[in-house]
Amino acid sequence: MSDARLVLVTSTYETLRSRLQSAFDTLEVGADPVLRTSERGDYQANGVMALAKRLGRSPREVAEIVVDAVDLTDVATVEIAGPGFLNLTVQPVFLDAQLRNLSHDPRLGLAPVAEALRVIIDYSAPNVAKEMHVGHLRSTVIGDALARMYRFGGHQVIARNHVGDWGTNFGMLIEHLLDVGDEGAASTLSIGDLDEFYRAARVKFDSDDAFKGRSRTRVVALQSGDPETLRLWHVLVNQSIAYFSEVYRKLDVTLTAQDVVGESYYNDKLADVVRDLDAIGLLVESEGALCVFPEGFQNREGEPLPLIVQKSDDGFGYAASDLAALRDRVDILKGDELLYVVGAPQVQHLEMVFAVARMAGWLPDRVRCEQVVFGNVLGTDHKMFKSRAGETVKLVSLVDEAVERAFVILDERGTDLDGDAKYLLAEQIARAAIKYADLSTERQHDYVFDLDRMIAFEGDTGPYLQYAHARLRSIFRRSGDEWQAGNAHFALEATAERNLALGLLGLPEAFFTSLGALQPHRLCTYLFDLAQRFTSFYDACPVLSSEGALREERLALCDLTARTLKLGLGVLGIDAPEQM
RNA sequence: GCGGCUGUAGCUCAGCGGAUUAGAGCAUCGGUCUACGGAACCGAGGGUCGGGGGUUCGAAUCCCUCCAGCCGCACCA
Numbered sequence: 215m216s217d218a219r220l221v222l223v224t225s226t227y228e229t230l231r232s233r234l235q236s237a238f239d240t241l242e243v244g245a246d247p248v249l250r251t252s253e254r255g256d257y258q259a260n261g262v263m264a265l266a267k268r269l270g271r272s273p274r275e276v277a278e279i280v281v282d283a284v285d286l287t288d289v290a291t292v293e294i295a296g297p298g299f300l301n302l303t304v305q306p307v308f309l310d311a312q313l314r315n316l317s318h319d320p321r322l323g324l325a326p327v328a329e330a331l332r333v334i335i336d337y338s339a340p341n342v343a344k345e346m347h348v349g350h351l352r353s354t355v356i357g358d359a360l361a362r363m364y365r366f367g368g369h370q371v372i373a374r375n376h377v378g379d380w381g382t383n384f385g386m387l388i389e390h391l392l393d394v395g396d397e398g399a400a401s402t403l404s405i406g407d408l409d410e411f412y413r414a415a416r417v418k419f420d421s422d423d424a425f426k427g428r429s430r431t432r433v434v435a436l437q438s439g440d441p442e443t444l445r446l447w448h449v450l451v452n453q454s455i456a457y458f459s460e461v462y463r464k465l466d467v468t469l470t471a472q473d474v475v476g477e478s479y480y481n482d483k484l485a486d487v488v489r490d491l492d493a494i495g496l497l498v499e500s501e502g503a504l505c506v507f508p509e510g511f512q513n514r515e516g517e518p519l520p521l522i523v524q525k526s527d528d529g530f531g532y533a534a535s536d537l538a539a540l541r542d543r544v545d546i547l548k549g550d551e552l553l554y555v556v557g558a559p560q561v562q563h564l565e566m567v568f569a570v571a572r573m574a575g576w577l578p579d580r581v582r583c584e585q586v587v588f589g590n591v592l593g594t595d596h597k598m599f600k601s602r603a604g605e606t607v608k609l610v611s612l613v614d615e616a617v618e619r620a621f622v623i624l625d626e627r628g629t630d631l632d633g634d635a636k637y638l639l640a641e642q643i644a645r646a647a648i649k650y651a652d653l654s655t656e657r658q659h660d661y662v663f664d665l666d667r668m669i670a671f672e673g674d675t676g677p678y679l680q681y682a683h684a685r686l687r688s689i690f691r692r693s694g695d696e697w698q699a700g701n702a703h704f705a706l707e708a709t710a711e712r713n714l715a716l717g718l719l720g721l722p723e724a725f726f727t728s729l730g731a732l733q734p735h736r737l738c739t740y741l742f743d744l745a746q747r748f749t750s751f752y753d754a755c756p757v758l759s760s761e762g763a764l765r766e767e768r769l770a771l772c773d774l775t776a777r778t779l780k781l782g783l784g785v786l787g788i789d790a791p792e793q794m
Numbered sequence: 795g796c797g798g799c800u801g802u803a804g805c806u807c808a809g810c811g812g813a814u815u816a817g818a819g820c821a822u823c824g825g826u827c828u829a830c831g832g833a834a835c836c837g838a839g840g841g842u843c844g845g846g847g848g849u850u851c852g853a854a855u856c857c858c859u860c861c862a863g864c865c866g867c868a869c870c871a
Contacts, residue, residue, distance in 0.1 A: 246811085248811075254814090258813095260812090260813075263812085263813085264811090264812095295814085296813070296814060297813080297814090297851080297852090299813075299814090341871085378871065380871095381870070381871065382870080383870085383871095477871085500868080501868070501869080502869085503868070503869050505868075505869090510797095511797085511867080512795095512796055512797075512867075513796085513867055513868070514795070514796075514867060515795085515796095516795075516796065519867065519868070520868055520869090521868090522868055522869045524869090525868095525869040526868095526869060527869080529869080531868095531869060531870085531871080532870080532871045533869095535871090557865095558798080558799065558864090558865065558866085559865055559866060560866090561797095561798060561799085561865085561866070562797075562798075562865095562866050562867065563866085563871095565798095587798095587799085589799080589800085589864095589865095590864080590865085596863095598864095623833095627833070654807085654808090655806090655807065655808090656807085656808080658799070658800085659799090659800070659807085660799090660800080660864080661806085661807085662805095662806065662807095664806075667805095667806070667819095667820075670819095670820080670833090671833040672819080672820080672833060672834095673806090673818090673819045673820055674806090674807080674808090674818070674819045674820090675819085677833085678819095678833075681831085681833060684831080685830085685831055685833095685834095688830075688831060689830055689831095692830065693830085735807095735808080736808095739808065739809095739818090742818085742819085743818090746818090749834065749835070750834095750835070750836090752830080752834080752835085753826095753827090753829090753834060753835040753836085754835080756830065757830055758830045759830070760830095772830095793831090794831090794833090
C-alpha cells in the first residue's frame with residue numbers, strides 16, 4: 215500500500231463482474247452474474263437464467279432489465295444472446311488501459327489478498343532410513359506448488375514435513391547401525407542407498423533371532439530416552455534429512471530442514487491427547503485399545519469403526535500423533551488453514567482424525583481443515599508405477615533419468631551451452647517435465663507416468679512452455695538491450711494480437727481460481743492456453759521487422775507474455791530459462 | 795457388505811455452480827512458410843461423454859439405478 219510503484223490493477227474479470235453485480239443487485243441482492251470467459255464473446259454472463267427462474271420471470275425480460283441497469287461505458291459492449299445470455303465484448307480503450315497498467319505492474323495484475331491467512335501445509339512426509347519413491351513425488355510437487363501459490367497470493371505459509379521418524383522398526387535400524395558402525399552407516403546413507411540399509415536390517419531381523427531380540431530391547435531403550443540410543447537415532451535422522459534435502463534440491467522444492475517436524479516431535483504430547491480425550495468423555499476402551507468412535511464410520515461387519523488412539527500394548531498409533539499435530543497447528547501455530555497433501559488411501563483415516571478433533575473441540579469452525587487428496591502414479595501399463603524388476607522406483611533415479619533424457623534432447627538439437635550451464639538447463643527441463651506432468655492433471659485422478667511424453671517439447675508439457683518463454687526472450691536479445699516497457703499504445707488491430715491480449719488479462723482470475731480450489735492444474739491450463747495464443751500471434755505478427763508504434767506494441771505484448779509465463783511457471787515451482 | 799474415487803476421440807487429458815456444432819495435446823491425413831529459435835502455424839478426419847432412467851425449454855455436467863476398475867474398512871504408519 216505504501217509502495218506507490220506497485221500498481222494494483224483491478225483485473226478485467228473483476229471489473230466486469232462488479233459492474234454486472236450492481237445491475238443484478240437491482241433485481242436481487244447478491245445474485246451471481248456467473249461470469250466466465252467465452253468463445254461467443256470475450257466473456258459471457260449466464261446468471262440471468264438462474265435468476266429468472268427464481269423470480270418467475272422470463273429470462274429474456276430479466277436480461278433486458280440487467281442490460282439497461284448495467285454501466286459498462288468504456289469497458290465493454292453487451293448483447294443478449296439466445297434465451298438470455300449476456301455476451302460481453304471488451305472495448306479497445308479498456309483493453310489498452312488494462313495492458314498499459316499491466317506493463318508497469320511487476321505482479322501483472324495479481325494483487326495480493328487483503329487479508330493474509332496463516333496456512334499450514336503438510337506435504338512430502340518421507341520416512342527416515344527409507345528411500346523416497348514415486349509415492350512421495352505427488353505430495354512433494356503438489357504441496358510445494360500450493361505453498362508457492364499461497365505465498366505469492368500474499369498469505370503466510372508454514373510448511374510441515376511430517377517425517378516418519380519414530381516407531382518400532384527403529385530398534386532394528388539402530389541395531390543395524392551399530393553393526394555396520396557410525397561411519398559405515400553414514401557412508402551408505404549419505405550416498406542415498408537407503409533401501410539397501412533398510413533391507414539389510416530387515417533381513418537380519420527376520421532371520422536372526424538374536425538380532426531380533428536386541429532390536430526389541432533397543433526400542434524400549436529408545437522410548438525410555440536412553441542417551442546413547444537417542445544419539446544413534448539422531449545419526450539416522452540427520453543422515454536421512456541430509457539426503458531428503460538433496461532430493462528437494464534436485465526437484466527444486468522449497469522445503470528445508472527447518473520444515474521437518476517429524477512424528478517424534480509430538481511424543482511428549484501424546485499422553486495429553488489421551489488424557490484430554492478421556493476428560494471430555496470421548497475415550498472408550500475396546501478390545502484393550504483406547505479409542506474414539508466418531509459417527510458415520512463402520513467396519514466390515516457394519517459396527518462402529520474406532521480411531522485407535524492408544525494401542526492395546528500401550529503404544530501410540532499414528533492417530534495420536536496426527537491429533538497432537540493438529541492441536542499444535544491450531545493452538546500453537548495459530549493456523550487459519552490446515553492442508554494435508556496426502557494420497558487417496560488415507561482419506562478415511564484423516565476424515566476420522568478431523569471428526570475426532572471437531573468432537574473434542576480442538577478444531578474450531580473458523581479453521582479450514584482439508585486433505586488435498588491425490589491419485590496414484592501409474593506406469594504405462596496402467597498399474598501402479600514400478601520398475602521393470604517390479605520394485606518401487608526411487609525418486610532420485612526418476613529425476614536422474616529425466617535429466618539424462620533432457621541432455622540427449624539438447625545434444626540432438628544442438629545447443630550453444632556446455633559444461634555446468636548445459637547441465638543446469640537439463641535439470642531445469644527435467645524438473646519442468648516431471649512437475650508439469652504431475653500438476654497439469656486434476657490431482658484426484660491417477661495419472662500415467664510416461665517420461666517420453668512429458669519431456670516432449672511439443673504438446674501440453676512443461677518444456678513446451680519453457681520453450682515458448684525462451685523464444686520470447688530471444689526476441690529481446692535480438693532487439694538490442696535498449697528496449698524497456700514504455701508507453702506503448704495497444705491498438706490490437708490483428709486478431710492474434712487481441713486474442714493474446716485477452717489471454718494476458720486472465721492471469722489473476724486463473725490464479726485465484728486455481729488456488730481457491732487447491733487445483734494447480736487450472737493454472738497449468740491457463741498457461742498452456744496463453745502459450746498457444748502466443749505462438750499463433752508469433753506466427754502471424756512479425757515483431758522485430760515491424761516499425762514504429764506497431765513494433766513497440768508488439769514488443770510490449772511479448773514482454774508481458776514472457777513475464778506472465780515466467781511468473782506462472784515460477785509459482786508452480788518450474789523455472790523459465792532465458793534460452794534453451 | 796459398507797464407504798470413497800474413477801469411467802469423455804486410437805492414446806494422454808481438460809470441461810462437470812446445465813447452453814447453442816462436446817475441447818486440447820499426441821498420433822494420422824492435408825496445407826502454409828527460405829521461418830523474429832520449424833521444438834512453428836492453418837485445417838481435416840475421429841467421440842450415441844460406461845449403460846439405463848429421471849428433473850429441465852435444455853444435462854458430459856444435477857438426482858436415482860446398474861455395470862466395470864482402483865482404494866479404504868481396529869491396534870505398521
